[in-house]
Amino acid sequence: xxxxxxxxxxxxxxxxCSTLYHLTQEGWSDVVxxxxxxxxxxxxxxxxxxxxxxxxxxxxxxxxxHSINLYKxxxxxPEYPINYHHGTGGLRLxxxxxxxxxxxxxxxMARGMGVEFEIIxxxxxxxxxxxxxxxxxAGALWDPMDGDxxxxxxxxxxxxxxxxxxxxxxxxxxxxxxxxxxxxEWVVHTAQxxxxxxxxVNAGGYRCNExxxxxDVVHPVASMEHQYFLTEPIADIEALxxxxxLIRCPTDDFYSRQxxxxxxxxxxxxxxxxxxxxGIDPDFTNAxxxxxPDRVLPVLENVFERMPCLTEVGIHTIINGPITYxxxxxxxxxxxxxxxxxxxxxxxxxxxxxxxxxxxxxAQQIVHGEACYDTWxxxxxxxxxxxxxxxxxxxxxxxxxxEFRFHMPHEHRPxxxxxxxxxxxxxxxxxxxEFGVVNGWERALYFKPSPDFxxxxxxxxxxxxxxxxxxxEAVRDRVGIMEVSGFNRYExxxxxxxxxxxxxxxxxxPRKPGRVGLTYFLNDDGNVKGEATLANLGPDRVWYGSAAAxxxxxxxxxxxxxxxxxxxxxxxxxxTHSILVVAGPEARGLLQAxxxxxxxxxxxxxxxxxxxxxxxxHRIVAMAVSFSGELAWELHVxxxxxxxxxxxxxxxxEPFGLVHFGLHAVDSMxxxxxxxxxxxDLITEFNPVESGLERFVKxxxxxxxxxxxxxMSGEGPRRVFVSLExxxxxxAAHPGDSILCxxxxxxxxxSAAWGHRVSRNLAMGFVDPCCVSSGQNLQVEVVGEPVxxxxxxxxxYDPENIRVRS
Numbered sequence: 001x002x003x004x005x006x007x008x009x010x011x012x013x014x015x016x017c018s019t020l021y022h023l024t025q026e027g028w029s030d031v032v033x034x035x036x037x038x039x040x041x042x043x044x045x046x047x048x049x050x051x052x053x054x055x056x057x058x059x060x061x062x063x064x065x066h067s068i069n070l071y072k073x074x075x076x077x078p079e080y081p082i083n084y085h086h087g088t089g090g091l092r093l094x095x096x097x098x099x100x101x102x103x104x105x106x107x108x109m110a111r112g113m114g115v116e117f118e119i120i121x122x123x124x125x126x127x128x129x130x131x132x133x134x135x136x137x138a139g140a141l142w143d144p145m146d147g148d149x150x151x152x153x154x155x156x157x158x159x160x161x162x163x164x165x166x167x168x169x170x171x172x173x174x175x176x177x178x179x180x181x182x183x184x185e186w187v188v189h190t191a192q193x194x195x196x197x198x199x200x201v202n203a204g205g206y207r208c209n210e211x212x213x214x215x216d217v218v219h220p221v222a223s224m225e226h227q228y229f230l231t232e233p234i235a236d237i238e239a240l241x242x243x244x245x246l247i248r249c250p251t252d253d254f255y256s257r258q259x260x261x262x263x264x265x266x267x268x269x270x271x272x273x274x275x276x277x278x279g280i281d282p283d284f285t286n287a288x289x290x291x292x293p294d295r296v297l298p299v300l301e302n303v304f305e306r307m308p309c310l311t312e313v314g315i316h317t318i319i320n321g322p323i324t325y326x327x328x329x330x331x332x333x334x335x336x337x338x339x340x341x342x343x344x345x346x347x348x349x350x351x352x353x354x355x356x357x358x359x360x361x362x363a364q365q366i367v368h369g370e371a372c373y374d375t376w377x378x379x380x381x382x383x384x385x386x387x388x389x390x391x392x393x394x395x396x397x398x399x400x401x402x403e404f405r406f407h408m409p410h411e412h413r414p415x416x417x418x419x420x421x422x423x424x425x426x427x428x429x430x431x432x433x434e435f436g437v438v439n440g441w442e443r444a445l446y447f448k449p450s451p452d453f454x455x456x457x458x459x460x461x462x463x464x465x466x467x468x469x470x471x472x473e474a475v476r477d478r479v480g481i482m483e484v485s486g487f488n489r490y491e492x493x494x495x496x497x498x499x500x501x502x503x504x505x506x507x508x509x510p511r512k513p514g515r516v517g518l519t520y521f522l523n524d525d526g527n528v529k530g531e532a533t534l535a536n537l538g539p540d541r542v543w544y545g546s547a548a549a550x551x552x553x554x555x556x557x558x559x560x561x562x563x564x565x566x567x568x569x570x571x572x573x574x575x576t577h578s579i580l581v582v583a584g585p586e587a588r589g590l591l592q593a594x595x596x597x598x599x600x601x602x603x604x605x606x607x608x609x610x611x612x613x614x615x616x617x618h619r620i621v622a623m624a625v626s627f628s629g630e631l632a633w634e635l636h637v638x639x640x641x642x643x644x645x646x647x648x649x650x651x652x653x654e655p656f657g658l659v660h661f662g663l664h665a666v667d668s669m670x671x672x673x674x675x676x677x678x679x680x681d682l683i684t685e686f687n688p689v690e691s692g693l694e695r696f697v698k699x700x701x702x703x704x705x706x707x708x709x710x711x712m713s714g715e716g717p718r719r720v721f722v723s724l725e726x727x728x729x730x731x732a733a734h735p736g737d738s739i740l741c742x743x744x745x746x747x748x749x750x751s752a753a754w755g756h757r758v759s760r761n762l763a764m765g766f767v768d769p770c771c772v773s774s775g776q777n778l779q780v781e782v783v784g785e786p787v788x789x790x791x792x793x794x795x796x797y798d799p800e801n802i803r804v805r806s
Contacts, residue, residue: 001170001192006030007366008188008195010175010211011203012037013044014151014352015345017158018359019201020167025360026367029166032195033159034188036174037285040155042205045286046321048228048266049151049352050246050257052090053115053143054106056406058736058748059373060330061113063357068145070356074157075149082153088258090146090246091125092404093306094138099250101459102406103141104784109736111781112748118142119784129245131236131309136251146246148257151352158356178214184340199366201343202336206276206322208346209389217336219380220387221347222396223275223322225289227296228266230259230317234309237261250404252302262316265303267296268403274393275322291318323349325396327387327416333358333378334365337552340560344380369524374683381552386419386440408457409734410445410464410664412436422485422578423642431660439548441486444662446471459783460731461754464664471661472668472756475630478657479584481649482666486548487579489636490555494568497540504561506688506703507696510536516608516623520688520696521557522705526712527684528691529705530554531676535610535623543610543621543636547678548574561704578642582649583632585806586656591633594652598622607805616644626804628666629673629797664753671762672755674723674794680735681721681750681764687712690766692721692794719747719766723794726752726761726780728787733763733780739771740779740786746771749780758796763789 006028009016012035020033035041051068055061068086075084094100100119107117120142122134128142159169170192177189178200186200204211206223237244238261246257253268275289293315304311326332326347331354336342345362348355361378364371376382398415407413412435418425420440429435433444434455446467456462474480492501502509507519516535523529530550535543546554551574562568582591591600595615599605610623618641626632637645650658674692676682681691687709688697699706726733732752739747747767755762763780771778772791779786793799 001173001190002032002168002195003193005032005195005197007032007199007201008186008197009033009201009203010188011035011042011205012039012155012159012169012171013042013203013205014040014155014355015205015348015358016201016203017155017162018355019203019345019362020169020359021158021162022359022363023366024162024165024167026363028367031162031167032197033162033167033169034173034175034190035169035171038171039159039169040152041286042207043321043323044151044155044205044351046288046319047151047352048255048257048264049149050146050255050350051084051149051353052146052246053110053117054092054141056106057377058109058113059375059377060354061110061115062373063361064354065113065115065357066360067354067356071149071154074154077157080157080160082157083150085147085149085243087145088147088243088245089128090143090248091129092141092143093125093247093249093251094140095136095251096138098408098458100138101783102408105459105734105737106141106406108738108781108784111738111745112736116144118144129247130240131244131307132247133306133308135305148246149352154352175211175214178211180215180339186341199341199343201345201362201366203345205346206324207280208324208344210280215336215339215342217339218388219332219344219346220327220383220389220392221324221332222277222389222393223324224396224400225273225275225292225320226266226323227292227318227320228264229315230264230319231262231310232314232316233261234263234313236309237263248404249306250406252306253299253403254303255404256307262313263310265310267299267303268400269296269299270401271295271298272397272400274397277389277393289320289322291320293318325349325392325399327383327392327395329399330377331358332380333362334375334380335556337381337556370527370684374679374685376679376683379553381556382549384439384551391416391419409459410436410455411457418442420486422483423639424483424578424646427643427646428483428660433660433662436663439486439551441548443485444483444660446662446664447660459734465754468664468668469756471659471665474657474659475584475628475661475665475669476757477585478659479582479586479590479653480659480661481646481653482581482583482661483646484579484581484634486574488546488548488551488554489573489577490544490558491571491573492542492544492558492568493540493571495540497542497568498536500563500568501534501542503702504704505532506698506705506709508698510534512536513538514609514611516610516625518696520693522688522703522709523684524705524708526705526708527687528682528693529684530557531678531682533625535621537610537612537621550678577636577638580635580637580642580645580649581632582635583626583628583630585631585803587631587633590649590653590656590658593655594648602806616641616648618644620645627675628669630669630803631806632804667751668753668756669797671751671753671764672758672795672797674764674796677751686719686721686766690717690720717769720769720772722765722767722772722791723796724763724765724778724780724789725792726763726782726787726789728761728782731783732761733782738781739765739767739789740781741768741771746778755796760796762796
């Protein structure tokens with residue numbers, strides 16, 4: 001066995017084999033795969049192995065398309081062909097208008113990735129799948145590329161190609177330990193000896209946390225038992241001259257596909273069961289859980305009604321095996337949080353169908369630093385430490401029970417909540433807050449007009465429209481208060497801290513004490529990596545703030561770029577402080593009334609300034625910044641003083657007409673101002689010029705990514721960020737919806753909302769460079785139908801910023 005390698009991949013299922021193969025495709029041949037038993041001896045061997053193009057976000061569609069194209073190529077390899085039923089076609093059934101609205105959105109989103117879905121009615125469903133009934137069937141989403149593949153053959157084909165390119169595969173080589181050296185290399189300990197490598201990849205499947213424990217990491221991955229049945233031959237199938245399409249049903253919780261002349265039928269029963277949380281038998285390999293057909297009987301009754309032929313056929317085989325889940329159902333593919341040169345590709349509940357793409361994106365990240373797509377939806381750092389195994393198990397159960405039920409807009413499901421709260425949680429709840437979740441934190445979305453108010457989730461404007469409108473109106477005309485829980489916040493200290501930050505930010509770092517600046521940082525490719533608000537609190541001291549979701553992402557990036565002499569230190573303040581936002585034309589007066597010891601006048605406390613104050617007996621940091629476009633302050637309050645400060649503000653606010661407002665109101669207002677949101681409008685696929693941020697880029701200094709950015713200057717933009725006005729009053733666009741020019745896809749929506757202050761339906765997104773002229777007529781697909789749209793000025797409200805400066 002080799003003693004050194006550039007990359008060691010641990011795990012020989014689809015995740016490991018795909019990563020190994022794609023590493024060689026990216027030009028790295030000195031790579032090794034270690035498997036504790038035989039290849040595909042974990043979940044992969046018993047996978048139902050369905051291969052669909054369907055994904056809830058564009059990145060997922062892209063990686064699934066890559067998988068399909070790769071598998072088709074492998075199946076047609078004359079030297080080593082594999083069994084792949086490509087292009088059988090698949091139906092995602094719909095029972096309600098909400099299902100059809102969702103499918104219309106997903107069809108539009110997929111068009112932006114070059115994938116064509118079709119929405120068909122119930123009768124057409126019956127024509128394409130003659131074994132189903134149309135009772136209570138509204139229609140379906142048709143994926144013409146749907147199919148299934150032989151999992152063992154697939155993995156053997158990938159590992160064969162990897163070996164031919166120089167990779168090595170060691171079977172029956174369990175990993176016994178992982179040690180990281182001072183130079184960030186890893187030593188992988190095995191029963192056959194040690195391998196030193198630059199990078200290590202955890203592709204351990206349901207054993208990923210056994211490997212995680214070796215590097216003191218807990219991955220938010222839990223396993224669920226999952227059953228499917230293989231039937232005896234079915235006469236109706238034997239009589240057909242084509243394969244019946246695959247079926248996935250969100251109401252009856254089942255899927256099916258043809259298996260020889262019978263059917264494979266799988267179930268997502270409500271009475272589901274976790275697996276392996278208390279440890280996994282070392283000898284559990286190429287193994288299954290005990291059959292438990294009684295568990296799926298409640299589901300089976302509805303399946304019989306949809307496919308009556310199943311009542312007349314016997315069961316040939318029952319498969320009950322573990323599959324892995326994460327808290328949001330999407331895999332963990334990317335950097336292991338807090339570890340250098342450590343990667344993972346795990347939690348692939350639909351591993352065979354999308355594993356080719358996951359390995360492709362991970363290999364790009366390892367070799368090049370970034371993938372061709374923004375991979376945040378897969379990034380392991382999207383979950384902070386709140387996502388422990390207990391939380392993950394609860395979310396996995398919930399996701400399993402809703403396997404084919406996509407999230408509706410603004411839907412935040414209840415399992416595992418609340419995970420992270422501030423001392424104001426109960427107070428705001430009593431005030432009527434309806435909470436959503438941001439990086440585990442409970443954050444108010446809006447405030448209910450009555451205790452019995454319940455949101456009816458929809459892809460169209462719903463019963464929260466007027467509620468949000470009233471919150472926006474109050475902030476515009478009077479003053480509002482909002483808690484921003486979980487905002488990512490670090491204190492950065494050390495001699496030369498401002499100079500150091502200036503070398504890693506493409507923007508100018510505020511050097512004057514008491515000033516605040518919005519800054520951006522790039523990756524080595526010159527594309528947008530992140531956004532940060534920097535507050536200069538004096539010599540050698542800066543507060544760094546960014547999106548709540550960026551907590552682990554930004555810490556990793558900063559630590560990676562720290563000076564090696566230890567002169568700069570970073571302290572996380574996410575769990576110790578929260579923000580109270582006071583916004584509106586009466587904000588200054590309210591703050592003066594509540595905290596009279598501070599001069600809140602325009603001359604003393606102007607826009608983009610920061611002060612440390614003592615208010616209500618507590619030391620806080622106050623910043624005159626605004627994400628709403630109104631006069632506003634952020635009060636960064638230690639959690640022990642949060643209730644006191646809130647009480648002082650609300651008591652003083654009554655004469656000013658103070659109201660609560662939530663995240664939905666902020667989203668409406670920030671889009672009116674053209675303000676971006678990280679990982680919606682700011683992604684690693686585009687540089688700051690393409691993203692409309694050129695005013696924040698200072699090319700007269702050195703910074704990370706500058707050389708690459710200069711290299712792109714003569715090439716012209718790939719796409720350009722624009723704001724749009726839509727001629728539609730029934731629904732907003734949704735992220736991923738396609739922007740059309742002359743009927744052809746020209747871009748993609750990244751953010752959208754109704755602008756209540758300007759009474760316009762607004763959207764933002766990236767479009768082809770030929771479509772960016774102000775006033776240019778385009779179309780945006782809204783709930784699947786194209787509506788007229790026009791390119792407009794990014795700032796539709798108070799473009800001179802008179803209100804924020806007042």
